[in-house]
Amino acid sequence: MTHSSYFILYVADQKRSHDFYCAALDIAPRLHVPGMTEFDLPGGGVLGLMPELGIRRLLGDRLPDPARASGIPRAELYLLCPDPAGAHARALAAGAQELSPVQPRNWGHVAAYSLDPDGHVLAFARPKDWQDG
Numbered sequence: 001m002t003h004s005s006y007f008i009l010y011v012a013d014q015k016r017s018h019d020f021y022c023a024a025l026d027i028a029p030r031l032h033v034p035g036m037t038e039f040d041l042p043g044g045g046v047l048g049l050m051p052e053l054g055i056r057r058l059l060g061d062r063l064p065d066p067a068r069a070s071g072i073p074r075a076e077l078y079l080l081c082p083d084p085a086g087a088h089a090r091a092l093a094a095g096a097q098e099l100s101p102v103q104p105r106n107w108g109h110v111a112a113y114s115l116d117p118d119g120h121v122l123a124f125a126r127p128k129d130w131q132d133g
Contacts, residue, residue: 007041008048009075010055010066011118017049020117023094024087025079047077076121078111087124088112096122104128 011017018037022028030046031038037049052066066074081087085102092098096114099121105111111125 004044004046006038006046006048007075007077008050009077009116009118009120010052011049012052012067013117014049014051016117020091020094020096021047021049024091024096024116024122026087026090042080073115073119073121076123077116078123078125080126081124082126082130084110084112084124084126088114091116091122091124 009017014035014037018029018032021037021039025039025047027039029037029039035051035054039047041047055066056063079087088098088102091114095117099113099115100111102110102112102124105125108129109125109127111123113121113123116122
């Protein structure tokens with residue numbers, strides 16, 4: 001059995017989020033069915049997009065309603081990639097709102113930050129000394 005980590009974001013509009021992440025990540029999803037969209041991420045992780053109503057149906061009334069937090073950052077997706085500036089530009093072109101342009105960070109990365117259409121923080125980064133090859 002292969003082990004992977006899944007990161008599931010609750011989204012208001014699955015199609016809108018599907019279209020956004022296809023453009024921002026420049027990849028097609030590995031799964032796109034009513035109730036779930038999945039993208040393979042570098043390093044073996046999987047990004048899932050689940051409609052807010054779907055998680056409410058799954059877990060019931062004990063779960064606080066994700067729709068009530070609309071626009072409030074609820075998660076950060078921090079993706080390492082060789083070209084953070086290019087990835088950040090794709091996200092902005094797809095409709096992300098810029099929070100911070102690409103710049104050196106004090107933890108040793110260069111990173112850019114934006115908000116996706118559901119208010120999740122999206123970061124594209126690489127180590128300052130990243131060498132392709």
